Amino acid sequence: MNIFFRYSVLILLLGFSIIFHSRAQNPIVQTVYTADPAPIVHNDTLFLYTGHDEDRSTWFTMKDWRCYSTTDMLNWTDRGSPLSVEAFSWAKKDAWAGQCIFRNGKFYWYVPLNQSNGKGMAIGVAVSTTPAGPFSDAIGKPLVHSGNGDIDPTVFIDDDGQAYLYWGNPYLKYVKLNEDMTSYSGDVIDVPLNKEGFNVRFKDVDKRPSAYEEGPWLYKRKALYYLLYAAGGVPEHLAYSTAPTATGPWTYRDTIMTVINKGGAFTNHPGLVDYKGKSYLFYHNGALEGGGGFNRSVCVDECKFNADGTIVRIDPSSGIKNGVANLHPFKRVEAETIAWEQGVETVTDKEVGVYVSDINNGDYIKVRSVDFGKGARSFEANITTVVSGSAIEVRLGSPTGTLIGKLDLKPTGGWQNWKTQSANVSKAKGIQDVFFVFKGPEGNLFNFNWWKFSNL
Numbered sequence: 103m104n105i106f107f108r109y110s111v112l113i114l115l116l117g118f119s120i121i122f123h124s125r126a127q128n129p130i131v132q133t134v135y136t137a138d139p140a141p142i143v144h145n146d147t148l149f150l151y152t153g154h155d156e157d158r159s160t161w162f163t164m165k166d167w168r169c170y171s172t173t174d175m176l177n178w179t180d181r182g183s184p185l186s187v188e189a190f191s192w193a194k195k196d197a198w199a200g201q202c203i204f205r206n207g208k209f210y211w212y213v214p215l216n217q218s219n220g221k222g223m224a225i226g227v228a229v230s231t232t233p234a235g236p237f238s239d240a241i242g243k244p245l246v247h248s249g250n251g252d253i254d255p256t257v258f259i260d261d262d263g264q265a266y267l268y269w270g271n272p273y274l275k276y277v278k279l280n281e282d283m284t285s286y287s288g289d290v291i292d293v294p295l296n297k298e299g300f301n302v303r304f305k306d307v308d309k310r311p312s313a314y315e316e317g318p319w320l321y322k323r324k325a326l327y328y329l330l331y332a333a334g335g336v337p338e339h340l341a342y343s344t345a346p347t348a349t350g351p352w353t354y355r356d357t358i359m360t361v362i363n364k365g366g367a368f369t370n371h372p373g374l375v376d377y378k379g380k381s382y383l384f385y386h387n388g389a390l391e392g393g394g395g396f397n398r399s400v401c402v403d404e405c406k407f408n409a410d411g412t413i414v415r416i417d418p419s420s421g422i423k424n425g426v427a428n429l430h431p432f433k434r435v436e437a438e439t440i441a442w443e444q445g446v447e448t449v450t451d452k453e454v455g456v457y458v459s460d461i462n463n464g465d466y467i468k469v470r471s472v473d474f475g476k477g478a479r480s481f482e483a484n485i486t487t488v489v490s491g492s493a494i495e496v497r498l499g500s501p502t503g504t505l506i507g508k509l510d511l512k513p514t515g516g517w518q519n520w521k522t523q524s525a526n527v528s529k530a531k532g533i534q535d536v537f538f539v540f541k542g543p544e545g546n547l548f549n550f551n552w553w554k555f556s557n558l
């Protein structure tokens with residue numbers, strides 16, 4: 103192969119990779135590894151609670167949970183880490199799969215943790231008055247401890263006000279929660295894991311009674327109750343059963359998503375929610391760069407139902423193509439509102455909350471479906487930097503698309519000195535995918551808190 107041909111092929115491949123990545127929407131978070139998605143809708147916003155796989159993990163090494171929000175299903179605002187193992191005095195590790203729910207003015211987040219007393223996993227409950235926390239331990243002790251398989255709680259409030267908590271691996275149990283959401287009445291009930299309810303395993307048939315593995319998710323549509331779960335053995339697929347009541351009897355229905363095993367992730371975990379007239383299934387895989395079985399990432403795809411209520415099987419896609427709303431650029435937008443990014447990270451501080459950091463030359467943030475209406479004239483960004491010569495290029499359509507403006511950043515006098523700086527923009531009309539492309543000398547260029555366009 104001559105050298106010219108070899109370079110042409112390389113450049114072509116690089117080009118395809120940039121186009122592919124800048125078009126993808128899944129996994130929906132690229133700044134950290136996320137797992138075990140749990141969505142809820144509150145006041146027109148979808149909040150997504152996730153676990154957090156530490157970088158380069160060789161086990162489910164998880165110290166905290168994370169929260170993201172969206173109003174359009176395309177752009178996700180990083181709401182930081184509102185809860186960690188440290189909030190629970192009785193626990194020492196394993197911030198595994200949880201779920202949050204709103205009731206009587208408060209958010210209750212049910213999470214499994216490994217206890218410091220050596221008695222294994224138990225389920226705790228944290229509380230906050232706001233969806234992005236901070237959350238604190240609601241009762242100062244485990245809410246449930248029935249065995250070392252007490253993981254993966256799912257919580258659900260029925261139309262009559264009765265709340266249920268299901269959980270478990272390898273067993274499946276539930277309790278009826280009291281209205282305070284921090285205690286329960288009656289016994290811990292074991293759900294029979296039989297063939298009729300939960301199918302048979304395709305692997306390790308002698309080891310467990312049914313295909314049910316872990317990660318239950320309780321959901322209701324019309325008069326039918328659905329229990330979604332990770333099924334197996336390992337590698338896991340997603341399956342579901344239905345019942346006429348929240349407590350069964352459960353009838354096995356089908357696979358929802360076959361084994362994806364993308365990037366080597368051998369677990370999966372469902373979270374199903376209705377939002378703005380559609381239904382969405384959240385799950386995880388190892389598809390992000392550097393991903394794997396212990397470095398997972400949350401994805402989402404639309405979930406459709408047949409007329410008889412059965413779920414149409416979902417093929418994991420490269421992500422949601424059409425959102426359910428546009429993003430309005432003429433009011434402040436947090437810089438950590440991201441459809442896709444390359445190279446940046448987010449950090450949190452007491453003064454400004456979550457902001458974008460670790461910005462280097464060539465990194466970018468993509469924001470989708472930005473509605474400029476009749477046009478924008480200027481762009482402003484709230485930043486800190488001590489570096490001279492860095493800039494934010496504002497481009498349309500791709501990281502190399504039409505340049506509509508360039509904000510040359512002036513040093514702000516310190517990494518903690520936040521200043522708003524602005525530049526003129528032109529040719530921004532209608533609905534556009536916007537790319538903020540970062541330029542400058544080698545090293546960390548600046549921190550980015552929020553941005554806003556103006557049409558005046």
Ligand code: FUB
Binds near residue numbers: 162253254370371
């Ligand atoms: O994230 C740790 C564990 O992996 C979860 O609790 C399971 O559902 C599986 O996803």
